[in-house]
Amino acid sequence: MKAIVCESYGPTSQLKIKVIEKPIPKEKEVMVKVHCSAVNDYDWSMVTGKPTLYRLLFGLFKPKNPIPGMELSGVVEACGVGVKNFTGGDEVYGDISRYGFGSFAEYICINEKALVKKPKNMSFENAAALSHAANLAWQGMVDLGEIKDGMNVLINGAGGGVGMIGFQIAKTYNCTVTGVDTGDKLLTMKERGFDQVIDYKEEDFTKRDEKYDLILDAKTTRAPKAYMKVLNTDGRYVTVGGVLGRLLQVFFAQKILKKPVYVLPLDANKDLDKIQELYESGKIKPVIDGPYPLEKTPWAIQHFGEGKHHGKVIVSIN
């Protein structure tokens, strides 16, 4: 089978497309014929080996699992011993990061718990785009953010995968939504219906007078006290990711100083049932950059790493 292989940390140009042996499912694993995969922060870090701390997860000197890719949609082709929930022909999708990586390949064997059944009316592209980002957005806004009807919401890093879905979730609660990002993503955000957009290269939203009931952040480039300044009484700040040092500051501000600032520990795939409901009722639809063919994966990861993407970057495989 064909797969994207990362044999050492470095630029995306060192990624190769190789023909390797098709995997065989072990106990409790399913073999999935991958239809689509999506590019994530994890892929950029796994390929570049940066931030260096992430090498504890991926491998100290080179990636332990050389195939990137942590979310997918596809069709079950075979089941290992002890698989209970799937059978050959089932259409599936999911964020597989808890069980491994390797979805930039024609086939993958992965623990059945990494996957859920894909609704028939959800395209493979949309399914691959939703599993990770929509869970982050849902858990950030609903579980930790305690979003309520009519709130004034700000999303920082709003033009990416999480922000674009987070916006649509906030709109199901009739919230007013401001999005912070830059470049032509601001145009896409306006077209999609953001009430207000702010260019982070032109203006610092934490220095404005406007206050928010909920801030969802995908970048976290500031200290917690900057975010606190633009929160209403009872307002909450939730980050799903960003600069490691800042994430630690937010974590300690919440745990020790008891400030209403939270770091989301993602529970992969937990809320896909709610996401499916919103998708089926037409309330959310991922913004897709692509789909690109498997051969273009190195380019797609570079495109993501340079922040040139809009929404989710999708690679179409089979």
Ligand SMILES: NC(=O)c1ccc[n+]([C@@H]2O[C@H](COP(=O)([O-])OP(=O)(O)OC[C@H]3O[C@@H](n4cnc5c(N)ncnc54)[C@H](OP(=O)(O)O)[C@@H]3O)[C@@H](O)[C@H]2O)c1
């Ligand atoms: N919580 C968890 O358990 C967990 C698990 C996995 C991943 N994550 C994290 O979740 C996040 C996923 O976000 P995503 O997929 O939406 O990322 P994304 O697609 O890269 O979107 C982030 C957006 O933020 C913009 N941006 C960059 N710098 C900014 C700044 N200073 N201020 C405002 N916006 C800025 C980027 O644009 P430009 O780059 O063009 O400027 C980009 O459009 C990542 O941080 C990832 O590490 C969290």
